[in-house]
Amino acid sequence: MNVLLINGSPHANGCTYTALNEVAQALNRENIDTEIIHVGNKDIRGCIACRKCSQLGKCVFDDMVNEVAPKFERCNGLVIGSPVYYASANGTLISFLDRLFYSSNADKSMKVGASVVSCRRGGNTATFDELNKYFTISNMPIASSRYWNMIHGNNAQEALQDKEGLQTMRILGQNMAFLIKSIQLGKEAFGFPEKEPAIFTNFIR
Helix, strand or coil: CEEEEEECCCCCCCHHHHHHHHHHHHHHHCCCEEEEEECCCCCCCCCCCCCCHHHHCCCCCCCHHHHHHHHHHHCCEEEEEEEEECCEECHHHHHHHHHHHHHCCCCCCCCEEEEEEEECCCCHHHHHHHHHHHHHCCCCCECCCCCCCEEECCCHHHHCCCHHHHHHHHHHHHHHHHHHHHHHHHHHHHCCCCCCCCCCCCCCC
């Protein structure tokens, strides 16, 4: 079992990494393999809605998105970490996620998702809500903790002083491990829910 953790901060070892690393260590203690991938400093353009991915099986722009897509398809869980910019996630991360989720044709059902946000002071709950929407549109259960998954600080050293935030990350990792293991047992015992064919309704006729 493995979890992919996406660092959407431009800083490889900053506050967002500090939070993600705390989650990863908790997962590792539960015998869940982890990999943290840094995308926040990469040159990643947004989706242009060309829909070529439906023909190619991957995004038409051959960059970090196509590198990560096979790992996303194989993982049991995904953690998305972002700093807060104007009460929103990092723009590079959003471009990455839009294309990753849209171009990946693999079934995402029952992969466990979690989002983690870091900020100096505010805007974290709006960013947290924004990131969770990628999971809820993809049949992915969301792991929670004892508080919203956020950490405060202006640098990694300050983030390490947020003891409540670090505890929130550890509990998130434990809960995520439990969910992944429980879903695996449920799949073996009962199978996944039967899927209906997708229905698309447009409101402009």
